[in-house]
Amino acid sequence: MSETTGMILEWSIKAAVVTVICLIGFAYTTYYERRFLARIQVRIGPNRAGPWGLLQPVADGVKLIFKEELIPQKAYKFAFMLAPILTMMPAIIVMGVVPWGTEVQMFGRTVELGISNDLNVGILYILSVTSIAVYGIVLAGWSSNNKYAMLGGLRSTAQMISYELALGLSFLPPIMLAGSMSLADIVRGQQDLAWYFIPLLPTAIVFFIAVLAEVNRSPFDMPEAEQELVAGYHTEYSGMKFALFFMGEYVKMFSMSAVFSTLFLGGFAGPWVDQLPWLGPIYLLLKIIFCLGLMIWIRATLPRFRYDRLMGFGWKVLLPFALINIVLTALIITLFGL
Amino acid sequence: MDANLIVFIIMAVVAVGSALGMLLNRNAVYSALFLILNFATMAVFYIILGGPFIAMTQVTVYAGAIMVLFLFVIMLLGAEELAGGRVKIDWQKPAAVVLGLLLMAELFVVVFFRETVFGEAAELTEFGTPQQIGLTLFNDYLLPFEITAFLLLAAMIGAIVIARRVRQKPGKQETEER
Numbered sequence: 001m002s003e004t005t006g007m008i009l010e011w012s013i014k015a016a017v018v019t020v021i022c023l024i025g026f027a028y029t030t031y032y033e034r035r036f037l038a039r040i041q042v043r044i045g046p047n048r049a050g051p052w053g054l055l056q057p058v059a060d061g062v063k064l065i066f067k068e069e070l071i072p073q074k075a076y077k078f079a080f081m082l083a084p085i086l087t088m089m090p091a092i093i094v095m096g097v098v099p100w101g102t103e104v105q106m107f108g109r110t111v112e113l114g115i116s117n118d119l120n121v122g123i124l125y126i127l128s129v130t131s132i133a134v135y136g137i138v139l140a141g142w143s144s145n146n147k148y149a150m151l152g153g154l155r156s157t158a159q160m161i162s163y164e165l166a167l168g169l170s171f172l173p174p175i176m177l178a179g180s181m182s183l184a185d186i187v188r189g190q191q192d193l194a195w196y197f198i199p200l201l202p203t204a205i206v207f208f209i210a211v212l213a214e215v216n217r218s219p220f221d222m223p224e225a226e227q228e229l230v231a232g233y234h235t236e237y238s239g240m241k242f243a244l245f246f247m248g249e250y251v252k253m254f255s256m257s258a259v260f261s262t263l264f265l266g267g268f269a270g271p272w273v274d275q276l277p278w279l280g281p282i283y284l285l286l287k288i289i290f291c292l293g294l295m296i297w298i299r300a301t302l303p304r305f306r307y308d309r310l311m312g313f314g315w316k317v318l319l320p321f322a323l324i325n326i327v328l329t330a331l332i333i334t335l336f337g338l
Numbered sequence: 339m340d341a342n343l344i345v346f347i348i349m350a351v352v353a354v355g356s357a358l359g360m361l362l363n364r365n366a367v368y369s370a371l372f373l374i375l376n377f378a379t380m381a382v383f384y385i386i387l388g389g390p391f392i393a394m395t396q397v398t399v400y401a402g403a404i405m406v407l408f409l410f411v412i413m414l415l416g417a418e419e420l421a422g423g424r425v426k427i428d429w430q431k432p433a434a435v436v437l438g439l440l441l442m443a444e445l446f447v448v449v450f451f452r453e454t455v456f457g458e459a460a461e462l463t464e465f466g467t468p469q470q471i472g473l474t475l476f477n478d479y480l481l482p483f484e485i486t487a488f489l490l491l492a493a494m495i496g497a498i499v500i501a502r503r504v505r506q507k508p509g510k511q512e513t514e515e516r
Contacts, residue, residue: 004341079367120467124394128381131402135374138406142367142413150413157410161403181468 006109014115018095025254025288026247027057032289033296040300061243069239072145079143084237084244087136090129091251097122098258099184101268101280113268113280117184123171124181126259130167130214134160136248137216137233144236152232155307156216162314163213163220169322170207173200173329174263187267197264199332203325204264206318208294211260213314215252218299220310257291258284265290342386349386353379366412370405377401391468 031046031053038045049055071080101113119125134157141153174196175181178189190196197204213220234245261267265287268280305313353376360372377400384393475483 076365076367079371119390120469121390121394124391124398124468128394128397128402131398131406132374132378134402134406135371135409138409138413139367139371142409154410154413157406161406164403 010109010111011115014111015096018115019092022092022095022251022254023247026250027061029250029254029292030060030246031057032292033299036293036296037300040297064243065240067239069241070236072236074145075236076143076145079139080236081241083136083140083143084241084248085136086139087133087248088244088251090133090136091248091255094126094129094252094255095258097125097183098255098262098284099187099268099280100284101273102277104277113277114184118182120180120182122181122183123175127164127168127171131164133214133252136245140237140245141233144233146236149233149235152235156233159213159216159220159310159314162311163210163318166206166314166318166322167210167214169319169326170203170210171263172326173203176326176329176333183262183267186263187269190266191269195264195266200264200325200329202321203329204260206322206325207264208260209318210322211256212295212298213310215249215256217249217253217295219302219304221304253292253295254288257288257295260291261287345382346386349379349382353383367409370408370412373408374401374405377405391471 034056035045035053045053046056047053049059071077096115097117097119099114099117103110103112105111116122137156137160138153141149141151141156144150174186174189177193177196177199178186180186180189186196193199212218234242237245261284266283267287268284270279270283273279273283356372356375356379360369360376363369363372378397381393381396381401384390384396
């Protein structure tokens with residue numbers, strides 16, 4: 001087997017594994033959310049399917065596959081079919097640059113844990129993927145030919161564009177501290193210094209808020225505000241297509257949690273990870289679960305923003321704050337000579 | 339065959355196809371989608387040429403930000419379908435033919451009489467990492483960079499001023515906060 005074929009095979013296998021992890025992550029994020037939310041609201045949550053309700057996601061999936069799929073007569077068919085796929089894909093391919101660990105020996109070759117850890121434009125890759133993530137929602141809103149769906153789609157466009165700025169600016173302080181756009185370098189930089197949420201706490205907070213808005217999570221779930229827009233951009237969707245939107249949202253939560261953990265919580269780093277490289281993925285997974293828990297907690301605690309407040313908050317509070325953070329980081333770097 | 343060449347040929351077909359699709363589609367939203375696809379294939383070309391930075395910027399700025407605004411405007415105006423079939427402008431066809439022929443002639447001259455143009459592009463393999471672009475921008479091209487920044491700032495302030503004036507109509511009590 002030539003070297004190129006081996007590389008292609010290795011990458012394909014790793015991509016498949018990461019995709020499967022994302023999908024399992026999706027299934028159990030919904031379970032986690034329902035159970036945790038139920039605990040917060042003093043309920044029990046799904047506990048019938050399998051031990052502790054662990055088979056609930058499987059049952060939901062089977063149900064959604066067998067549901068009837070409707071396409072509105074006046075819908076733009078092609079875009080209507082395309083939209084769920086476009087929502088789903090960016091959520092998964094973000095994971096391409098997230099490092100899961102260092103190197104391990106497998107099948108007689110050195111395998112890097114992660115698909116493209118040392119990509120020198122890693123952060124830019126994340127930014128470009130999140131910037132095209134908005135199309136799925138916009139298209140879904142437009143192609144349904146439904147005014148509520150349209151309003152949801154337009155709102156989400158405005159919201160995601162606005163919060164993308166704060167998100168993009170919050171990527172800068174970790175880059176400045178690590179001196180690199182590669183996520184593997186940022187993890188290494190945190191091993192040398194400290195987890196970046198300690199020196200960069202304000203940036204981490206801005207980043208987390210912007211991530212919540214990017215993945216349309218509560219309190220920023222305007223695009224699907226039930227009380228005013230029925231279900232927003234996916235009002236007309238049913239069956240498997242609806243499941244894809246649902247999946248897109250949760251996979252996005254999962255992958256953006258992975259990005260947040262990598263940038264601010266030390267990524268795959270942890271005790272004894274140098275001796276046992278397989279601990280890396282486990283540590284990263286634990287950190288992802290922690291971030292997901294935070295998101296669910298916020299959903300259970302805060303009510304939804306009003307739309308104009310949401311835009312005002314994004315432009316007038318978050319954006320200047322993110323800019324100040326960059327200046328502060330530059331100041332810290334020069335003062336302490338990092 | 340070289341892997342780069344295979345990718346290039348596939349992407350070239352996609353690029354030309356999506357450009358044609360953009361021009362021929364009668365629905366503005368689908369045209370915009372084809373344009374996004376075209377921009378994305380351009381990004382792949384940049385990667386083949388060894389410029390990952392510009393490739394990612396291409397996707398973020400063109401395929402992401404700018405085209406979202408295009409779609410936004412098309413949807414807000416409800417201008418998806420062209421009204422009343424074909425738009426008739428008498429001088430359009432001859433002008434298109436003349437300009438198209440001019441472009442072909444220009445391309446012909448460039449391809450066959452200035453061979454050096456193609457020789458130099460391949461040598462820039464080391465250019466294009468974020469570090470190098472940053473160093474070049476802030477050392478060699480600092481003044482143009484600052485001027486561009488200033489222009490953009492002026493445009494931004496202008497947009498804000500125009501947006502404000504519309505809201506503050508005489509006789510209406512609008513709050514300053516907007």
